[in-house]
Amino acid sequence: MTRISLFLLAIGIVLGSSTAAQAQDDLLSLLGEEEVTDYTTASFKTTRVVNLHSLENTHAGVLDFKINHRFGQLNQGVYDLFGLDNASIRLGLDYGITSRLQIGVGRSTYQKMLDGYLKYRILRQSTGKVNMPVSVTAVAGMYVNTLKWANPDRENYFTSRLSYAWQLLVGRKFNDWITVQLAPTLIHRNLVPVRAEKNDVYALGIGVRQRLTRRVTLNAEYTWVAPDQLNARYRDAVSVGFDIETGGHVFQLHLTNATWMTEPGFITETTGDFLDGGIHFGFNISRVFTIVKPKI
Amino acid sequence: MKKIFFLAVILGMAAPALQAQKYFTRDGKINFVASTPLETIDATSKGATAVIDASSGALEFAVLVKGFIFEKALMQEHFNENYIESEKYPKATFKGRIVESTAVNWAADGTYKVNVQGKLNIHGVEKERTIPAVITVKGGKIMASSSFDVAVADHEIKIPSVVQDKIARIAKVKVDVTLAEMKN
Numbered sequence: 001m002t003r004i005s006l007f008l009l010a011i012g013i014v015l016g017s018s019t020a021a022q023a024q025d026d027l028l029s030l031l032g033e034e035e036v037t038d039y040t041t042a043s044f045k046t047t048r049v050v051n052l053h054s055l056e057n058t059h060a061g062v063l064d065f066k067i068n069h070r071f072g073q074l075n076q077g078v079y080d081l082f083g084l085d086n087a088s089i090r091l092g093l094d095y096g097i098t099s100r101l102q103i104g105v106g107r108s109t110y111q112k113m114l115d116g117y118l119k120y121r122i123l124r125q126s127t128g129k130v131n132m133p134v135s136v137t138a139v140a141g142m143y144v145n146t147l148k149w150a151n152p153d154r155e156n157y158f159t160s161r162l163s164y165a166w167q168l169l170v171g172r173k174f175n176d177w178i179t180v181q182l183a184p185t186l187i188h189r190n191l192v193p194v195r196a197e198k199n200d201v202y203a204l205g206i207g208v209r210q211r212l213t214r215r216v217t218l219n220a221e222y223t224w225v226a227p228d229q230l231n232a233r234y235r236d237a238v239s240v241g242f243d244i245e246t247g248g249h250v251f252q253l254h255l256t257n258a259t260w261m262t263e264p265g266f267i268t269e270t271t272g273d274f275l276d277g278g279i280h281f282g283f284n285i286s287r288v289f290t291i292v293k294p295k296i
Numbered sequence: 297m298k299k300i301f302f303l304a305v306i307l308g309m310a311a312p313a314l315q316a317q318k319y320f321t322r323d324g325k326i327n328f329v330a331s332t333p334l335e336t337i338d339a340t341s342k343g344a345t346a347v348i349d350a351s352s353g354a355l356e357f358a359v360l361v362k363g364f365i366f367e368k369a370l371m372q373e374h375f376n377e378n379y380i381e382s383e384k385y386p387k388a389t390f391k392g393r394i395v396e397s398t399a400v401n402w403a404a405d406g407t408y409k410v411n412v413q414g415k416l417n418i419h420g421v422e423k424e425r426t427i428p429a430v431i432t433v434k435g436g437k438i439m440a441s442s443s444f445d446v447a448v449a450d451h452e453i454k455i456p457s458v459v460q461d462k463i464a465r466i467a468k469v470k471v472d473v474t475l476a477e478m479k480n
Binding site for chain 2: 026027028034036038041042059060062214215247290294296
């Protein structure tokens with residue numbers, strides 16, 4: 001009898017010590033794996049692909065000063081130094097109120113336009129506790145043409161100066177290298193130049209980012225405008241360029257057939273023929289400032 | 297007689313567990329500074345996990361690198377994307393043991409200067425290190441703190457020439473954790 005109990009004691013010790021030894025091999029496993037939601041970050045280097053809004057938002061508490069600049073068209077020839085004599089700009093300020101809500105204002109050369117927008121992240125791509133395959137962001141913008149009235153003698157309404165854009169950004173960062181997004185868009189213009197043009201214009205944008213190195217990406221975007229909405233002289237906007245990140249700045253250098261940098265501008269009023277030198281060299285410079293420091 | 301069998305089995309199994317008193321935390325604080333005169337680089341995580349086995353002096357630390365909060369959000373993004381590559385290497389870990397573990401009386405209040413020896417894994421690169429630490433036992437809790445340097449080159453973290461004057465080559469790391477007794 002005592003022999004059996006000794007035997008059992010021995011078994012008990014072996015069993016007990018073997019579990020203890022296991023635990024010592026991997027102490028942290030004793031705590032169990034705490035599942036967290038891992039949000040996908042840096043789908044794009046900055047909040048714009050080129051002209052289109054990207055899936056990224058300005059971080060909470062961060063102010064982003066954007067200088068967007070387009071030279072004239074390459075096919076203007078040597079007299080205008082291939083477009084470098086001309087310039088169209090938009091100066092903008094973007095601010096992240098929360099990690100999901102961004103607001104922005106801007107002033108463009110085009111139509112001396114003032115614009116303002118709200119950008120809200122509805123869904124964020126993530127893995128882990130919450131598994132979300134795509135990011136979805138909504139953008140709503142309002143645009144005010146502040147040019148002097150072309151016909152000051154007739155009765156002019158302030159509302160004629162206004163146009164609007166509503167946009168949904170749906171996209172996915174497939175891996176460290178490739179991000180693709182779609183941007184179904186509705187532009188509403190209160191006043192259109194001729195009756196044949198629609199007040200409501202439907203369009204679909206697509207934006208792609210291919211990472212080349214740690215600090216350089218290749219971006220391309222195309223905005224298809226559904227047929228029979230605009231004058232035939234208007235073309236779909238196409239842009240191709242590089243994002244170069246240098247610490248606090250992001251430089252975006254690109255070629256685009258669009259002169260204007262706001263949604264009603266580049267989507268409904270692009271005239272450049274990409275294949276015939278109707279291309280602008282342009283750049284966007286983004287400089288961020290931390291206004292509200294994050295809580296640690 | 298049956299009672300004796302069971303008692304024997306239970307005693308046998310429980311004996312190692314009684315010795316193996318363990319302490320843990322899930323909200324340890326880890327801070328690192330890699331500042332230069334040109335740029336302040338200072339980040340903190342308050343989500344480090346740690347377990348110390350008092351009986352053997354074995355210990356393990358881990359922290360999700362995405363959990364480090366920087367003052368500048370863009371710097372945080374670049375830290376994750378370009379330097380530490382948190383998608384590929386989500387955790388930084390330390391696994392080792394207290395060299396003078398027998399000198400520490402875990403049951404009574406007191407403060408001990410010890411050395412911790414083990415493997416530090418950052419950016420997927422493991423380095424054998426011996427790091428000084430201070431352990432304070434107070435009211436059944438264990439406070440452990442340590443300061444040490446990490447040379448970024450040791451862990452194959454590349455700093456491009458454009459920003460070489462902005463980032464220190466050696467990061468100063470501070471660990472500050474309070475561990476509570478683990479109840480089995």
